[in-house]
Amino acid sequence: MKHTASRLVYTVIVLFVSSVAVFYAIRLSGGDATAAALPGSATEEFREEFRDRLGLNEPIYQQYFTYMGRILSGDPGNSLTNNKALTTMLSEHGRNSLILGGTAFGLVFLVGVPLGIVASLRRNSWADQGIMSMSTVAMAVPNFWLALLAVWLFASRLGWLPSAGCCGPKHLILPAVVLAFEGIALTVRMTRSSMIESQNSDYVRTLRAGGLSEWRITCKHVLRNALIPIISLAGLRIGQIVGYALIVETIFGWPGLGQVLVNAVLRRDYPVAQFFSLVLVALVVVGNWVADTGYTIANPRLRKSS
Amino acid sequence: MSFVESKIGPGESAPGPEKTPVLEIEDLRISIASAGSSFEVVKGVSLTVCENEIVCLVGESGCGKSMTALSVMGLLPRGVARVTEGKINYEGLDLLSLQSRELRRLRAESISMIFQDPITSLDPVFTIGSVLQEVVRSHRNVSRAEAKEIAVRALVQAELPDAADRLDSYPHQLSGGMRQRVMIALAIALDPRVLIADEPTTALDVTVQAQILENLRARQREREMGMLLITHDLAVVASVADRVAVMYAGEIVEEAPVEELFADPQHPYTQGLLRALPDISVSRAGLYSIPGRVPSPQTPPPGCLFAPRCEHVLDSCWEGNPELKREANRSLRCFNPQPFEVR
Incomplete structure (x- = not known):
């Protein structure tokens, strides 16, 4: 039990670190979000206003917390290309x-x-x-x-x-x-x-x-x-x-x-790329935790420590 | 004291003359195959263990003691070592000619074995109770409750503290000494006639060794089992053996009742072993060791196998290996036995 619990804490930490990494990596990947969402004829002011609206001009850590808050509340946003809800x-x-x-x-x-x-x-x-x-x-x-x-x-x-x-x-x-x-x-x-x-x-x-x-x-x-x-x-x-x-x-x-x-x-559809990267990372991390729990169950040397 | 003059007679604990053999090994030869070549590690060993008798097989590592013991159980490592010649008789059955199924029925039920390392010898993922009961139920047609009763009784006899509460313990929850008690319980649960113990105390703390040995001997005496105890520790031999066989390089070089062996060792190897026992009254600088090394089984020396290390070696010793000669109740393989001098 103790082992499983400590692995759970570890899992949560890995989830946090990897979410930061994914979030930051998408920012680093370059390109311009407006290129995907707006027609090529859009003016620079319009693009700037669009970035403002999406919060892309905020400091990056603030963007991260806003974004994670939205994911945790169950509303990760919509696709830029077809406006479908990510959920x-x-x-x-x-x-x-x-x-x-x-x-x-x-x-x-x-x-x-x-x-x-x-x-x-x-x-x-x-x-x-x-x-x-x-x-x-x-x-x-x-x-x-x-x-x-x-x-x-x-x-x-x-x-x-x-x-x-x-x-x-x-x-x-x-x-x-x-x-x-x-x-x-x-x-x-x-x-x-x-x-x-x-x-x-x-x-x-x-x-x-x-x-x-x-x-x-x-x-x-x-x-x-x-x-x-x-x-x-x-x-x-x-x-x-x-x-x-x-x-x-x-x-x-x-x-x-x-x-x-x-x-x-x-297609530089950032919300989709970011969200689904996070989902896959979470899947792997949680999967590893489940496998670890299975290992604990199979191995009595870890199960009880009396 | 010479060979013939030595006082012959059963010691206080030795069985009387009417003793019946339970395990007889005759001219056993075991070969090991490795990398295309094969060489003999046990070279014609004959040994008899009688009812209510503890025979100690003594010798240094690699002399073939464990191989001899494993061959009795039919547990020689497969594809590596095999018996090439000889007979192993248990109550009129030749164990070497038995089908594996018949041999399996004899294991634990008639002949049991305890191994050296109790830490690795118990299955780590099952409780000791479940393994004990599994062994009992694979031999006896008993209910779970009866099997459990037998298991608890065996653990009590092996003097495992709180035996009944330990059934649900996993091996890793027990100390080395406790695990060896579990191994003893496994070995004696079905009341076998022969118990083979291969260095049962070597891996244990010195404080536990004596208790385990005492327990083994008590169980052996009350059940009148024949016991083959393999050890390299002469202190163990002195405290429990009835008879001792000394092995060197795959051969028995000397065999005698324990009192006689210690009072009058005749083979130079046995004498060397006794001399090598540390004496607390002698300074550390005086520790004795037999010069040289055990010959490699791939390239044995010509003649007597002990000749290269022997201090009484004669020219004739290099020409042929001496026979094991039986005289009265002891045997000796030596051309030139000399009286033992303690130095």
């Missing part, structure tokens, strides 16, 4: 992103952990070597290239799946697999090494000496111990998926947060 955009695109990201996250563990277990139990067999070489390839392949390859093969050549779009299960398969690919590979390798380490541990020898069956030792004791480091790194997988989502959503035309963010940056 509406968040709920529309956020849902799509959750579907895609959640599926990818699920795949990472539902595929990665079992493959890693198989590799560890059949160490040095053809199955192990096959799984391990595949995972090496999967880690080396950049996902934008994989995405294009997947589109070419499964959409253009074979015509099994749509190349882009939203939001049925058929549309989900390619982007979710591409998004999960590297995470699966990393999880396979980690599960394998973690399982092997656990199998060779002294406590497993004790359980063998106690006459428990290999099957029982593996399924209950080895696996349970091996999962601890995997859970502890689940937070990293969240960050990875969020980062890759920008690329994968754009390539597959999946209307999620990543796509919105990329478009906003390209």
